Amino acid sequence: MSARAGVSGFATRLPAMLDDLALLVAAESPSADHHAVAHSARVIADVGRRLLGSDPEILTIDGCAHLRWRRGRPGRGILVLGHHDTVFPVGTIERRPYSVEAGVVRGPGCLDMKAGLVMALHALALTDPDVGVTLLVTGDEEIGSPTSRALVEDEARASAACLVLEAAADDGSLKIARKxxxxxxxxxxxxxxxxxxxxxxxxxxxxxxxxxxxxxxxxxxxxxxxxxxxxxxxxxxxxxxxxxxxxxxxxxxxxxxxxxxxxxxxxxxxxxxxxxxxxxxxxxxxxPPLEDAASACLFRLAEAEATALGLSVSGAAVGGGSDGNLAAGVGTPTLDGLGAVGAGPHTTDEYVVVDELAPRTALLAALLHAIPVQAGG
Structure with a gap:
């Protein structure tokens, strides 16, 4: 199956994506609990090994575990950026267990941003192996990236573009600016x-x-x-x-x-x-702010790729910050909000819309093929 198989191709992977999401949500990972974050990193490594056929580097900085996969040809490739820490303490899943009902996924951290990580891994699994991609998954984004900031910035400087798998805006828009x-x-x-x-x-x-x-x-x-x-x-x-x-x-x-x-x-x-x-x-x-100019070229490309897939996308400016701000801050074209569609991050009502997982993963995969030719234009 090719990443060019489109939305229907990823729809066939949806059951497997939901199974992987259940594994990641079950691996609770509050930022300040380094033991829990390390366990979460091992779970993600296992899922990634199965999907990508290779082990990540597990980078432990001041006790906090981050993961990095490098794929494809060397050079200024694409940085795919996410985080696996959450805001919920260990034990939350006992009160709010993972579930898929009435077309939505629930569970602590499902939207912010375990679903985005699943989307990234499945998109990369169907990406041409020659495409130069670094997948960086940090473990302390929710508390301001104290141990991973330099790592994010260094990877961004070495990349032609950065795609951030934070959740979409509440209406499904990509995040083209952040304060x-x-x-x-x-x-x-x-x-x-x-x-x-x-x-x-x-x-x-x-x-x-x-x-x-x-x-x-x-x-x-x-x-x-x-x-x-x-x-x-x-x-x-x-x-x-x-x-x-x-x-x-x-x-x-x-x-x-x-x-x-x-x-x-x-x-x-x-x-x-x-x-x-x-x-x-x-x-x-x-x-620093992620200003409109940092995302403009990638958003135009996303619009074109969405149209080719039979989808439509919009852009929104939001007040919250993410590691996408850090990537844009060093001058790398950055597009955020490419992760799951849902609502309620950081709340007991957090959820992911199941029907949006395949289309958004297809868009991510299409961008991974298109950016090396067109990013920065």
Missing amino acids: GVSMYEIAVTGRAAHAGLDPERGVNATTEIAHQVGVVAGLADPGEGTTVTPTVLRSGTSANTVPDQASLRVDVRCRTRKEQERVHQSINALRPQDREAELRVVGGPNR
Whole structure:
């Protein structure tokens, strides 16, 4: 069977794909549990060995297991990018077992993104072995890729294009743009005092951090799509003490590098309103934006290949970040959202639409054949 067999060819593989998805979902893999992530890596390696006929490299970095297959001729090929960690703790599957009912798959991590990994492996199984492809599956994407970031960026720099198997947007669209993500903690040190006897001797960290909340929130720019969201706030130790410590966490999302840098500079320029308070800022950009220009050539190609398959695709800009941001950030053409269609990632309602698995896998396989000739145009 050839990858050019189209949607019907992959439809014949659907039962096997669902069986493999059941195996991957059963291998629970919360990011912070390195033992569970290592077990998940072994399960994926077994499935990949059966489908691709070769073992992956298992790259363990600071205790976290990542997998890499290299196939085809050497040179600047295609990076197929995914992750096998999830946000759900071990034991979730006992409460939410894998199931296929009424045309949908359910189970922890099925959409984000165990189904995308199954699609990648089955698409590669039917891809011309001469096509240069690296399949990289990381184990810590859900917590910001602390051990895999350099690995993703190095592989992207060496590749002509990057295809990301994160789930599609809720309406099935490919993700042609993602906001960049920055994370900050603003810490205030004041001076403690008894709130009843001598509050004037204190320097109130709660009052100071409250002022900073308003300043930070004011950095948002809805017209530019920039969100600056104060999130976790901590202050004080007792009800009758002027607090001497307070902290604020801030989540920033920006469509462009220019906006990301503007907010970064503004947050680092914060100064305390009370001159006796001390203010410290830590953090910064975690992922650069995946801007429209980074995906444009690949999205045009996806539209053409979808038409040839009798399908249609649309594109959407989304607020969440992924490792696709990292690939685009080093200058590699990147198209995201090529994974499963469904809804509810990170929630108890997460599901995958079964009828979309074969068409989307066929599109991925078609892109793997088309990109070496046309990517970057």
